[in-house]
Amino acid sequence: MNTTSFTTFPSPAKLNLFLHIVGRMDNGYHQLETVFQFLDYHDTLAFKITENNAITLLNPIPGVDNNDNLIIKAARLLQSFTGCHQGVDIQLEKRLPMGGGLGGGSSNAATVLLALNTLWKTNLTIKQLAELGLTLGADVPIFIHGYAAFAQGIGEQLTPASPKTYWYLISKPNCSISTQSVFTSKDLTRDTPSIRYSDDNIENYHNDCQTWVIKHYPEVAKLLAWLIEYAPSQMTGTGACIFSRFSSKQEACYVQSLLPAGIESFVAEGLNESPLHVAIAAVNDN
Template sequence: MNLKMIYTWPSPAKINLFLYVTGTRIDGYHYIQTLFQLLNYGDTLKIIPNKTGNIKLFTHKKSLINIQNSIINAAKLLREQGLFYEKINNINIGAKIFLKKRIPIGSGLGGASSNAATTLIVLNKLWNIKFTLEELSILGLKIGTDVPGFIMGNTAIIEGIGEILYPFKQKEKWYLIIYPNTQILTKNMFSSPFLKKNTPKKSIKILLKEPFSNDFQNIVTQKFTHIKKLLSMLSEHAPSRMTGTGSCIFSEFNDKKSAQKILALIPKNMKGFISKSVNISPLHKMLYKKDIVY
């Protein structure tokens, strides 16, 4: 595969089928247990390497172009670490990155983390740095706790602060995802005085047997009544929960047609899409020809 001839790369979304906060570290990071489900839906990144020494991001969402953007942070971190470990012999490597945004911001679908992961994986190849996926995951954790999940590229049960992953083959289903036009910042949710931070940690076997839930859902629905009403309405038709720290609600179906029927009932002021779950990231299928879960 000639990577320099392929410019556009998938950056998939995720949903959390369950999400529990099981403790807090001294440094403020939170321990979690979550079932990280990848979707066949997301953003795309067009990445063109160069030797200008500049890393530039282009996107129709101008508000995303700033020095704190996860894509820029990921590219700069990769270059710094490549130079530090003497895996790069050209200090002038750079890239132009074009982001086509489909994943809503502040939705709990992991857009920024997925963007960072795709940037790390693809530039690692294009710049010929040759970090392993495990090494990239360690770097990715510096950007966000969801990044390792996207880097490893499997639906997985994730623990710790995001660094402990157990690849998991989940039955593929169809999901209706509704974005209620509300951005919710992850840091605000984790700092909420109403967040329960001591959900008992359980074995994977028990986690999969018990009903799935999300420790952040009650906090969000108490604060945002329109999200509470949306969740109530969707729950009448199918199992429905909030993903991540909000604000998207997902409903689970066995077939696409059933999901389409419920999508037609969604209020006009809200956005929705239908996606099939996948056990392997679309990016990894392109790059590594992966067809099994490791």
């Protein structure tokens, strides 16, 4: 990536350490309970501020129309909301798999909002940015706030949490899963009892979407069955990625070396503070 005169920021992955669906609202949205934790693995976005008002993604994602890309939508939203007359050229280094449940698109949108709020000096508060982000997607606010959290509602009601930080092997079978297809399914569990969350009890919780996905995606079911032989393993979000929990990087890398051929994977450490916020603070300090 040519980053001359560009300012770069990480766009981190997240895990849903569990995901309970406790109800459904009249507008069709699902009421969720989940814990978000970040990973030290990320896309990278680089920004070059321009004096015209054009928003340009220099390397569009294949198969994604720019007008549908959350990177472009987030920049235009902030520009419109604040009346900013500057523009930006953006370069994306994509590492997070699409359709994997790691929040890549939402994370990209949050990185754009936070980065441009700093670089354009539009001076919105975190609360204002989170409210803007929520109009782009339910997972955007967690990336805006930048701390591990127990989330309720559609994922926007956040209570800070401190789950244990393990080393994770993240594995993705050769399939992508549409969030919409999961949440519109008639046979998805939607009546899990609400919990009183405790960081110490997190390993007893589950992912309601996983039951549906492994029924309809044999690739996920097969990989999950394989991984469970080596470590506690669970699907994140609506899939298709599976995270396996280890106490050391060495153990995670060993099991990664044994994965069946054709499985996309990476090893990363869990984080309770987003690396994006560390990067934003560094720019502000300068």
